[in-house]
Amino acid sequence: xxxxxxRSFVKLSGAAALVGLSATTxxxxxxxxxxxxxxxxxxxxxxxxxxxxxxxADQGIDVTLIEQNTHYYSCPLSNWVVAGFRDIEVQKxxxxxxxxxxxxxxxxxxxxxxxxxxxxxxxxxTKFKYDRLIVSPGVNFKPMEGYDAEAMEKMPxxxxxxxxxxxxxxxxxxxxxxxxxxxxxxxxxxxCPPGPYERASLVAHYLMKNKPKSxxxxxxxxxxxxxxxxxxxxxxxxxxxxxxxxxxxxxxxxEGGKVTRVDAKxxxxxxxxxEFKSSCINIIPPQKANAIAExxxxxxxxxxxxxxxxxxxxxxxxxxxxxxxxxxxTGLPKSGYAANSEAKVCAAAIVALLNGQKPGEPSYVNTCxxxxxxxxxxxxxxxxxxxxxxxxxxxxxxxxxxASDAVRQQEALYNESWYQSIMADTFx
Amino acid sequence: MHRKKVHMLALxxxxxxxxxxxxxxxxxxxxxxxxxxxxxxxxxxxxxxxxSGGPAMPTIAGLPANYLxxxxxxxxxxxxxxxxxxRLAKGYTTEEIALISDFFSKxxxxxxxxxxxxxxxxxxxxxxxxxxGKVVADAxxxxxxxDDGVFQDEDTPRVAxxxxxxxxxxxxxxxxxxxxxxxxxxxxxxxxxLTLEDLIAVSHFYASKK
Ligand SMILES: Cc1cc2nc3c(=O)[nH]c(=O)nc-3n(C[C@H](O)[C@H](O)[C@H](O)COP(=O)(O)OP(=O)(O)OC[C@H]3O[C@@H](n4cnc5c(N)ncnc54)[C@H](O)[C@@H]3O)c2cc1C
Numbered sequence: 292x293x294x295x296x297x298r299s300f301v302k303l304s305g306a307a308a309l310v311g312l313s314a315t316t317x318x319x320x321x322x323x324x325x326x327x328x329x330x331x332x333x334x335x336x337x338x339x340x341x342x343x344x345x346x347x348a349d350q351g352i353d354v355t356l357i358e359q360n361t362h363y364y365s366c367p368l369s370n371w372v373v374a375g376f377r378d379i380e381v382q383k384x385x386x387x388x389x390x391x392x393x394x395x396x397x398x399x400x401x402x403x404x405x406x407x408x409x410x411x412x413x414x415x416x417t418k419f420k421y422d423r424l425i426v427s428p429g430v431n432f433k434p435m436e437g438y439d440a441e442a443m444e445k446m447p448x449x450x451x452x453x454x455x456x457x458x459x460x461x462x463x464x465x466x467x468x469x470x471x472x473x474x475x476x477x478x479x480x481x482x483c484p485p486g487p488y489e490r491a492s493l494v495a496h497y498l499m500k501n502k503p504k505s506x507x508x509x510x511x512x513x514x515x516x517x518x519x520x521x522x523x524x525x526x527x528x529x530x531x532x533x534x535x536x537x538x539x540x541x542x543x544x545x546e547g548g549k550v551t552r553v554d555a556k557x558x559x560x561x562x563x564x565x566e567f568k569s570s571c572i573n574i575i576p577p578q579k580a581n582a583i584a585e586x587x588x589x590x591x592x593x594x595x596x597x598x599x600x601x602x603x604x605x606x607x608x609x610x611x612x613x614x615x616x617x618x619x620x621t622g623l624p625k626s627g628y629a630a631n632s633e634a635k636v637c638a639a640a641i642v643a644l645l646n647g648q649k650p651g652e653p654s655y656v657n658t659c660x661x662x663x664x665x666x667x668x669x670x671x672x673x674x675x676x677x678x679x680x681x682x683x684x685x686x687x688x689x690x691x692x693x694a695s696d697a698v699r700q701q702e703a704l705y706n707e708s709w710y711q712s713i714m715a716d717t718f719x
Numbered sequence: 720m721h722r723k724k725v726h727m728l729a730l731x732x733x734x735x736x737x738x739x740x741x742x743x744x745x746x747x748x749x750x751x752x753x754x755x756x757x758x759x760x761x762x763x764x765x766x767x768x769x770x771s772g773g774p775a776m777p778t779i780a781g782l783p784a785n786y787l788x789x790x791x792x793x794x795x796x797x798x799x800x801x802x803x804x805x806r807l808a809k810g811y812t813t814e815e816i817a818l819i820s821d822f823f824s825k826x827x828x829x830x831x832x833x834x835x836x837x838x839x840x841x842x843x844x845x846x847x848x849x850x851x852g853k854v855v856a857d858a859x860x861x862x863x864x865x866d867d868g869v870f871q872d873e874d875t876p877r878v879a880x881x882x883x884x885x886x887x888x889x890x891x892x893x894x895x896x897x898x899x900x901x902x903x904x905x906x907x908x909x910x911x912x913l914t915l916e917d918l919i920a921v922s923h924f925y926a927s928k929k
Contacts, residue, residue, distance in 0.1 A: 673807075701802050707837075709763070710772075711836070712763065
């Protein structure tokens with residue numbers, strides 16, 4: 292582990308002060324920032340929390356958040372928007388609250404990280420010096436034959452929330468009654484393991500009301516998926532799963548679910564044995580860490596960023612921490628809650644290091660609520676500790692298989708409540 | 720500061736265990752996560768410092784430490800029914816729960832207040848709240864929940880200004896006798912005489928008090 296004692300810290304800040312004199316360097320501050328500069332790339336579930344919790348713990352640390360968009364659209368609960376019972380506007384959040392913590396928010400795209408000079412450069416050419424850098428840029432898609440930028444406009448992924456979410460809802464509402472809603476699910480690991488199956492559930496709910504002749508077909512390269520027992524039990528109850536009237540058909544990899552290519556012009560997806568056509572197709576491609584992490588060579592052959600689990604510092608580049616979906620935090624899923632939890636572990640470690648202390652022991656939590664209908668919620672929740680170098684679950688589990696309707700209904704509103712709390716934690 | 724507390728705790732448990740193994744208990748505790756590290760994991764659901772964004776997640780900021788410890792202990796051992804807390808509480812040791820409880824008890828309570836992006840909260844209804852006020856007076860809930868539910872002590876939580884949908888969920892749980900929600904004997908007796916409709920009115924009453 293790289294530890295910063297007081298002496299090397301003095302050297303560091305001395306160097307930072309020197310470079311600070313060069314003309315292009317910004318992030319000059321009105322705040323007392325004598326303990327060091329932290330730059331955060333990406334203001335989503337991971338990055339915004341890291342920035343805020345560093346400032347909450349130590350006002351002596353200067354924090355700059357570089358986020359390419361002026362607003363953030365949350366993926367969690369965006370499946371409700373796809374299914375038409377939630378407005379995209381309530382998924383939209385701004386950065387004013389973070390500024391109140393003394394965080395400098397810069398709306399630019401980071402295009403370069405130089406670990407040698409400890410500098411981040413943006414598309415506009417602005418340079419930011421850091422003592423510690425946190426990278427939380429989310430995911431990018433791995434190549435898939437036929438799925439390019441143009442195809443995304445015809446076969447939306449809706450795996451980053453915003454215009455894509457609205458587009459998929461539009462296509463669903465304009466779909467011919469009788470056409471299947473085709474979803475192509477990704478290989479592991481990917482952002483939000485239960486997400487595709489929650490989306491399939493809520494689309495099925497929409498179809499029951501609005502397109503009685505249609506159903507959902509999930510083409511999946513995998514043979515099992517997150518919370519599978521709870522999902523299939525709920526589908527049986529709500530959507531006739533397993534019968535020939537089922538509103539949801541799941542085709543696993545072992546039964547020909549693996550998609551080999553797509554053709555947006557003819558609205559067709561091809562598996563090894565068959566082809567599927569529809570006027571509404573949702574492609575969720577396989578994923579990897581977002582571009583900036585790849586460009587900075589923070590990724591390994593897996594496409595994700597190897598990190599130390601106690602500090603989230605990169606195993607490749609010193610003084611750079613990677614959190615959220617982009618990190619290879621083996622043991623934790625790629626979820627918003629996990630990103631929030633990783634950010635807090637990382638923030639505490641950075642505060643300790645910049646104060647010349649040893650980082651403390653981490654504690655992590657993950658929770659993912661999923662909706663099977665607007666009044667039927669399920670969840671997975673767990674607490675984790677670092678034991679023998681691994682992130683290990685020390686308590687938790689799934690919603691009870693035999694839970695009453697009342698409990699499913701309570702969990703549905705707790706899902707919305709979780710969203711309100713975590714968004715307040717993130718943006719205010 | 721937290722560290723000192725852990726030492727004290729370890730000391731107490733060491734003495735209770737007959738004094739032996741004191742040093743190993745102390746060093747194990749010293750290696751543990753801080754109160755803030757542990758408590759901040761709760762904020763994803765209960766909000767920063769335990770101030771929830773609602774509509775159904777309870778605010779836990781400023782509740783008495785002993786109350787929090789008791790409730791967490793009951794979640795952990797399964798005696799208190801829950802949708803999710805039972806699963807999570809099992810992930811923390813009794814010592815960690817004490818640290819977390821202490822942390823939240825020192826934060827300041829804030830009355831429920833929805834964000835503009837929150838559309839699914841049940842609105843407080845003045846007529847229901849007025850009815851609830853009468854129910855509370857007749858049932859003498861204020862023997863313990865004094866000052867219209869603002870009062871709290873080491874055993875009794877503040878209920879005034881709590882999230883309405885949370886209170887309604889709790890009332891549903893109390894009326895579902897199969898759940899056997901642990902409660903004070905006198906409260907149970909008072910509750911038994913009331914209908915769910917009465918208790919929903921009481922929820923509006925307590926939620927309307929600040
Ligand atoms: C449909 C769906 C439903 C989901 N539901 C849930 C759920 O219920 N619960 C849950 O816990 N999780 C859920 N998730 C997962 C959750 O959205 C992610 O795990 C979470 O967003 C990860 O956070 P992050 O910080 O890694 O990335 P993000 O939240 O995506 O944030 C990355 C940010 O970085 C910015 N950025 C990227 N590159 C640059 C750059 N070069 N310069 C500047 N800025 C940059 C982006 O604009 C973005 O704002 C869901 C995901 C999907 C797709």
